[in-house]
Amino acid sequence: MRIIKEHGERKAEIVDVAQTLFTTKGYANSTVNDILEALNIAKGTFYHYFASKEAVMDAVIEKYIDAEIAAAKIIAEENILTAHEKLFRILYCTGRENEFGDRLENEARAVGNADLHQRTMASIVTGLSPILADIVRQGIQEGTFNTEYPLECMEILLAASEFLLHGSAFSWSCAQRQQKARALAWVAEKALGVEEGQFSYLYEKQEGHKEQL
Template identity: 45%
Template sequence: MRITKEHEERRNEILDTAEMLFFTKGYTRTTVNDVLQAIGIAKGTFYYYFKSKEEVMDAVVMRFIDAGVVAAKRIASNEKLSVHEKLLQIIMAQKPDTDRKGQMIEQFHEPDNAQIHQKSLVETILQLTPILTEVIEQGIEEKLFQTPYPKESMEFLLVASQFLFDEGIFKWQPEEIIQKIQAFIYIMETTLGAEKGSFSYVTQMFEESS
């Protein structure tokens, strides 16, 4: 007897299974048939929810990123926090908060998962930029920052931090990382027109992330 599952439950089942296969077999080696066999569903059922393996990957990545985005929006709208408190907490909220999330990040770094890794980096930048831009604009209003390009400044800074400090892309030595963190703080303060030393807490942020 076929069991009919609720729409969201079935969709999540497909995503959970695909996610597991992506990170055990690798995204490129996983096929739609692998997902079908693991769950025990017909091809038509799969295509009712997703048009392709690529669309499933997009959904897996977005589900992974969504929690951090929701937290970022909540922090940005908190009127009790200062601009710098908001920036620090938003970035820290993107850290893995569960073993599963941490394991996913480790799997992103596997060569077979380069495509899904790239997708996650790009989506993180796209999703966080508008939220962080609002915080920077608040900082401009409060005379903490001076930049005519708040959105573009955040894009450049996010791209730099997401890629340059990604252990799966670069294999920096500890002393190199320290130097780059100091350079990043200098670039951030210069780009945003912030007071020198106002972003010193970024060093703490990286130490807690390591």
């Protein structure tokens, strides 16, 4: 007997199962039938919530981004941390370059939908920029940052990072990508008025991540 569940609960279950399949079996190798079998639901139930497998991937990415933004908010609200400490924890410790995030990003590219990727980048920029801008304002009060455009700087830096380092528009080699990360860290230091080397962890993380692949 099938169990009747609330609309939001069933939809969340479909997203969770799809997320597991896409990051383990791969997007291209996963089918709607795989999701149906894992949840023991009818095809009509699936299409009640999602128009296609691609639409589920969209929801999986949205869920992941929401989790990243929520984690950043928690760190930003830690009153005992300095601005530099907050940025380090958000950009280095909880950033997108982790094993799961990397797998999900690779599978998202397999969808082959430029509009989906563009929406993903826009969601990251619009969601994270205000949080990071508040941290920059804290840094200005602490005397460690110096910029007249906290929000705009973070929007530009995040957009550049998403497009140059995470996007699929360029076929950078590993060495080229590392060089872009170094340059972006340098630009961030200049834009936020901090000493050279303060954001070295941005490219050190990129280099360390690529060495593990």
